[in-house]
Amino acid sequence: MNLLDKIKEAAYGAGEIMKSASGIRPSEAKSGHANFVTKYDALVQDYLEKQLSAALPEATFVAEEEGQEVFKEEDKTGFTFVIDPIDGTSNFMKAWRPSTTSIGVLKDGKPYIGVIYDPYMDRMFCAEKGKGAFLNNVQIHSSEDPLSRSLVCMGTAPYYEEEVSRSAFLLGHWYLLRSIDIRRSGSAAFDICSVAAGNIGLFYEPRLCLWDFAAGACILEEAGGKITDFYGNPLTYTGKSSILAASPGVVAGGDYLPPKELIRL
Numbered sequence: 001m002n003l004l005d006k007i008k009e010a011a012y013g014a015g016e017i018m019k020s021a022s023g024i025r026p027s028e029a030k031s032g033h034a035n036f037v038t039k040y041d042a043l044v045q046d047y048l049e050k051q052l053s054a055a056l057p058e059a060t061f062v063a064e065e066e067g068q069e070v071f072k073e074e075d076k077t078g079f080t081f082v083i084d085p086i087d088g089t090s091n092f093m094k095a096w097r098p099s100t101t102s103i104g105v106l107k108d109g110k111p112y113i114g115v116i117y118d119p120y121m122d123r124m125f126c127a128e129k130g131k132g133a134f135l136n137n138v139q140i141h142s143s144e145d146p147l148s149r150s151l152v153c154m155g156t157a158p159y160y161e162e163e164v165s166r167s168a169f170l171l172g173h174w175y176l177l178r179s180i181d182i183r184r185s186g187s188a189a190f191d192i193c194s195v196a197a198g199n200i201g202l203f204y205e206p207r208l209c210l211w212d213f214a215a216g217a218c219i220l221e222e223a224g225g226k227i228t229d230f231y232g233n234p235l236t237y238t239g240k241s242s243i244l245a246a247s248p249g250v251v252a253g254g255d256y257l258p259p260k261e262l263i264r265l
């Protein structure tokens with residue numbers, strides 16, 4: 001079994017743990033506004049770390065529930081797993097969908113493999129550098145529609161300063177006037193996959209952690225889309241960033257970057 005298949009198998013296993021959950025209660029709140037964690041976030045992460053370290057023993061890990069937010073020096077070379085065990089914990093707590101498991105592999109600090117699994121709808125998104133992006137084994141391509149004929153998905157950056165989330169909503173109105181309409185799913189990893197699969201033309205969120213976007217970046221780029229920060233700069237994959245994930249159609253139309261006066265990061 002190759003590395004991608006081993007990672008997919010681990011993601012399916014994580015999905016089984018998520019679907020077996022009952023009586024989900026937040027066990028503690030992390031720092032920030034309404035930033036909850038459940039026992040399942042830790043359970044899924046432990047399971048994934050065991051499976052993945054067996055699959056690729058030399059790899060290092062950046063995983064959300066370990067509380068490590070940035071790359072360490074040793075993550076800049078070789079392989080690093082970047083894991084969000086449950087992306088969309090608030091959705092998970094409320095049985096609102098989607099919630100996903102997100103596993104990225106960085107090679108020398110750049111996206112190499114992305115696997116994002118939504119166990120509730122059985123949607124397995126994956127990509128490997130140079131080999132295309134797939135949803136349940138069918139190749140996917142990001143949309144050629146311009147912004148005016150696209151749906152836009154926003155992330156609210158709920159855990160940070162008021163100014164940051166306010167900026168997300170101001171931008172929502174700016175994009176609403178230029179697109180079909182706005183959506184909000186509750187899982188940033190899933191949102192980036194939705195741009196890759198052609199359902200959403202553009203996704204943005206003022207602040208995300210590496211584990212929210214590392215896997216999605218590989219999937220989106222392999223589907224022909226573009227991922228940058230709000231100013232159009234390439235991502236550094238070393239920690240938090242604003243995220244703009246756009247389809248080729250939106251990029252070709254130009255004038256899709258958020259206006260600087262509305263940005264608070």
Ligand code: IPD
Pocket residue numbers: 084086087088089090155156157158159185186187188189205207208212
């Ligand atoms: C969150 C989700 C959400 C996004 C937040 C993320 P979590 O991840 O992706 O959609 O708006 O910014 O932090 O905390 O559920 O893993």
Ligand code: CA
Pocket residue numbers: 084086087088188211212
């Ligand atoms: Ca997350």
Ligand code: CA
Pocket residue numbers: 041064084085086087088089
């Ligand atoms: Ca999470």
